[in-house]
Amino acid sequence: MIKVWKCRICGNPYLGDEAPTQCPFCGAPGKYIIHAAEYVNPNPVKDLEETDKKNLEEALKLEVSATQFYACCEGTAESGEDKTMFHALMKVEREHASLITKALSIPEAETGTEPCNSPLENLKESVRREVHATEVYAKSAAEAKDPRVKEIFQALTRVESEHIDMLKPKVG
Ligand SMILES: [Fe+2]
Ligand SMILES: [Fe+2]
Numbered sequence: 001m002i003k004v005w006k007c008r009i010c011g012n013p014y015l016g017d018e019a020p021t022q023c024p025f026c027g028a029p030g031k032y033i034i035h036a037a038e039y040v041n042p043n044p045v046k047d048l049e050e051t052d053k054k055n056l057e058e059a060l061k062l063e064v065s066a067t068q069f070y071a072c073c074e075g076t077a078e079s080g081e082d083k084t085m086f087h088a089l090m091k092v093e094r095e096h097a098s099l100i101t102k103a104l105s106i107p108e109a110e111t112g113t114e115p116c117n118s119p120l121e122n123l124k125e126s127v128r129r130e131v132h133a134t135e136v137y138a139k140s141a142a143e144a145k146d147p148r149v150k151e152i153f154q155a156l157t158r159v160e161s162e163h164i165d166m167l168k169p170k171v172g
Contacts (some may be wrong), residue, residue: 004036009155010099011041026095027159042148044105052149055140056100059156060109062133063097068114069129073122082119082170089126089163096156103152120171127167133160 005014010026019033048056070090077083094111101108116122134157141153 005033006036006039008032008034008039008042009152010095011039011043011102012095022159022162025092026099026155027092027162028155029158032155043102045103045146045148047146048104048149049145051143052146053104055143055153056104056149059133059137059140059153060097060100060104062129062136063093063100064109064111065114066093066129066133067097067111069116069125071111072114072116073126076116076119076122078119082123085166086122092159092163096159099152103148123167123171127164127171130160130163130167134164 002015002017005016005019006012007014007023007026007028009028009032010023012023012025013036014020014024014033019030021030022028023030023033045052067090070086070093074083074086074090077086097109097111117125137153137157137160141150141157144150144153
């Protein structure tokens with residue numbers, strides 16, 4: 001029988017026999033998926049220390065920009081598979097932006113458009129962005145004073161590093 005699950009990172013619900021290996025919304029590893037009955041809403045994060053707040057705001061900028069960039073990449077991708085991949089990446093990064101706004105208790109960010117390039121350049125730029133995000137988030141996780149902020153950055157570091165693993169073989 002299917003059960004009700006919830007992702008501790010993005011707060012989205014999931015119905016399934018088992019917890020998924022990755023959250024279908026934010027990509028967080030399966031260890032963050034819990035029974036819905038055990039979920040305690042962690043938002044907004046109270047009494048944010050200045051560094052944590054600054055790091056979350058910086059992450060929000062990266063996520064909004066990535067959302068916009070991947071939307072453009074979806075439009076220019078040549079294969080159906082790559083279009084689907086960029087659509088999925090766009091949705092995951094949009095979810096990251098959304099979970100950060102909830103932590104900060106600010107309105108959802110407006111997403112506009114951002115330019116991109118040729119299909120191969122877009123793949124290379126995707127790897128660059130994911131590598132940058134992974135580095136920035138690992139540093140933010142290490143610096144984090146608040147346990148919830150640390151948890152967010154540890155999960156996001158993992159998600160973006162999995163994006164690198166997926167994208168890199170496509171660049172050659
Ligand atoms: Fe999630
Ligand atoms: Fe992200």
